[in-house]
Amino acid sequence: MAFLFRLLSRLPLPLLHNLGALFGWLNWLASPVYRRHMRENMALAGVGDAWSGAIAEAGKTIFELPKLWARPHAEVVGRVARVTGWDHVEEAVARGRGIVFLTPHLGCFEITAQYIATAMPLTVLYRRSKHAWLAPIMEAGRGASLKLAPADLSGVRRLMKALRQGEAVGMLPDQIPRNGEGVWAPFFGRPAYTMTLAARLAESATPLLVFAERLPYGAGYHVRFQPLSTPLSGDLAARAARINHELEALIRQWPEQYLWGYKRYKRPRGVPAPA
Helix, strand or coil: CHHHHHHHCCCCHHHHHHHHHHHHHHHHHHCHHHHHHHHHHHHHHCCHHHHHHHHHHHHHHHHCHHHHHCCCHHHHHCCEEEEECHHHHHHHHHCCCEEEEECCCEECHHHHHHHHCCCCCEEEEECCCCCCCCHHHHHHHHHCCCEEEECCHHHHHHHHHHHHCCCEEEECCCCCCCCCCEEEEEECCEEEEEECHHHHHHHHEEEEEEEEEECHHHCCEEEEEEECCCCCCCCHHHHHHHHHHHHHHHHHHCHHHECCCCCCCCCCCCCCCCC
16 A cells, blocks of 8 residues: 555646546445535535535545655645745744644645745644554655644643744644543534634644645645634633634635535544533
């Protein structure tokens, strides 16, 4: 499998995206559970008419990974064709505080961190792949430019240390946390177990949203940075809910590129059901 993965990394990005789109449709046709799950999530968000594009984009997310993890770092970031909102990053740096980059499962969320790391030290929270053959490839691809922090207490300490030093950290705020690491908060009108780590870290740093729009025809990526529309306030649950609201607004702008098949509303083992 590792050989095939590296072989795919040598294919042109437009071809990989075409193969990914085909895979997305095959996956859709083959899995009634996936179809139902995706339709329900998109209907809940009020973007059900974007289902066709979302099917293809989900497949592209998978097939572009060899290009992002198994190619030299300079080649990977060279796929960024355009950047919008970098001035928000510069303003945050000028404040002398750390930065918390919030990247949902939207567009090419793998390339955002690698791009940011070309300009500043960046520590990212990650979970090791369950596939033994893929884990070293993924860690080598990310670790070439990033500081990797495991998704446990030691990793959280690394994130906090980086922020105290005025550096930047990155995470997927819509990733389901473990029991005791989140709160129930609305996400497109339905309770979703939501991590509180992002809200806690943002207390002493500047939170910024970032995502990489996948351009058509394999033309690369458009990395977009933007501040939160409203400063975080209130208790931890209120701040976590506010982050969810910010993600919703971002996702609704590019609904085809969100991973609607992600089990966002799953209840982790041991977590009581929402009231």
